Amino acid sequence: LLAVMGGLGLLSKYTMGIFAFSVFFFLLFEKNFRHHLVNPRLWLATLIAALIFLPNIGWNIVNDFPTFQHTADIAKAADENTLQYSELSEFLFGQLGVFGIIFFPVLLYLWIRRKTWRDHWQMRLLSQFTLVFLLIIIAQSLFGRANANWAAPSYVAASVFIVVWLMGSQKPLLSRLLITGLLLNALLAVFIYHYPSLMKGANVELNQNNDLYKRLKGWRTLGEQIYKIRQHYPNTTLLAQDRELIAELSYYAGRSDERPIPIISWNPAQQLRHHYDLATSMSDKTGQHFLYIGDHDEKVQSLTPYFTVVQPIAIITAPVNAAYQRQYSVWLMQGFKGYAPPSIPSTAPAAAP
Known part of the structure; x- marks a missing residue:
């Protein structure tokens, strides 16, 4: 099942391959699970996933790698000789809209305060599946260009990660923070959907800088x-x-x-x-x-x-x-x-x- 899902995932989106690094680093740093690195079934699953993905590689070879050229083209910075700090800041700010005004800061807080969850291997696993993916996309935004939604797959694990932490906390404030975050995300979705009508009702003139639907x-x-x-x-x-x-x-x-x-x-x-x-x-x-x-x-x-x-x-x-x-x-x-x-x-x- 792992092999099939991995192969189909790669056929759907190349970034599925990033999760292989998450698995590798988790097994490498977790001594209780490190023995799986020499488990032949893991490498057999990797081989089967690669075989499922192989037709895509063959097609790219025959057609001069168009999907790789496309990815390189859309990720290329205007000035490739400098670090793209403006792209990085825009990407990080965009995560407030992708993951949530409350949830993204909470995620950053959890990475800083690891002692609040590091004793549980399940939380460490979720962290690896979030952190590795997000760091790679952050690096892409710094050295080239990355759209805010490119980090979205990392929030599958991140959602479970922060919900478990917030619900498991003994502080009522943190439990309320979860409800508040969900409500804010819902309100933000409604606001964006009705943005033109709301701006018109508020007599705000849309222009090139504030028109979300331009x-x-x-x-x-x-x-x-x-x-x-x-x-x-x-x-x-x-x-x-x-x-x-x-x-x-x-x-x-x-x-x-x-x-x-x-x-x-x-x-x-x-x-x-x-x-x-x-x-x-x-x-x-x-x-x-x-x-x-x-x-x-x-x-x-x-x-x-x-x-x-x-x-x-x-x-x-x-x-x-x-x-x-x-x-x-x-x-x-x-x-x-x-x-x-x-x-x-x-x-x-x-x-x-």
Whole structure:
């Protein structure tokens, strides 16, 4: 059962492998359980889990490790030469929202005050399954980038860990702290769910800094505008570089009966950064025409050598809130030459669709 769950877990999420380190360190430091390190059944389970995971490794080898490239790409810091203290502080602050305003500080307190629980091996086991995972993600945030939710698996064990400690305490205050923490988490969930309505009721104007839902807004409006432009250029295919933009437009830039619509990832470096680099290709598109969508301030000079004619079509905008809007430029790219073009194309004047 351990082998099957371990293998399936790795197929679901690579970070499942971190728990293997939790097991190893627990067995290594616990003398009463250390003999399991030489138990052949443990290593047999490890081997079976690896065999279950093996097809994923084989697929990555055949396809130039796209999932590893994707993980490296999203975790890469803007400046790789310095420690990312701002990313670290943002990650740690985010844990208050992921685990709880009360529960995360309680967890930190328990690690500082180990004497309150270290006599119980069950608590030490839960601590290992929490601490190892969380420390690895904290290190990732310091040396690169880590989203707050990446640490969520560590809180499976952490939830049991702190509840056992709070309920087992002889102090009534700590028992009440558990109830308070649960209520605050529930209130926080309700607050986030109804955040736009609550801000509107409080006459608070949303902007780029305080709009929790800004990443979700504006895409439908942009997609509708792209759809209208597509009607004037029926022999073109959509083209973009940004993974999020491609994902949103593949849904919103077409009719409900044609979703997801074809949209190709512009990838002259032939990297495998995300799903669309793997699933789409320009290799068989020589001579074809495209509508390229990019940030309004994006420089398209780097793309012009790859096409016969590059023509600006439109600037599209979509309001996100009163102080912020999404803005993209649309370009008609005619006559794709391949990813190794010999010459610089002409640039036609702007034209309205």
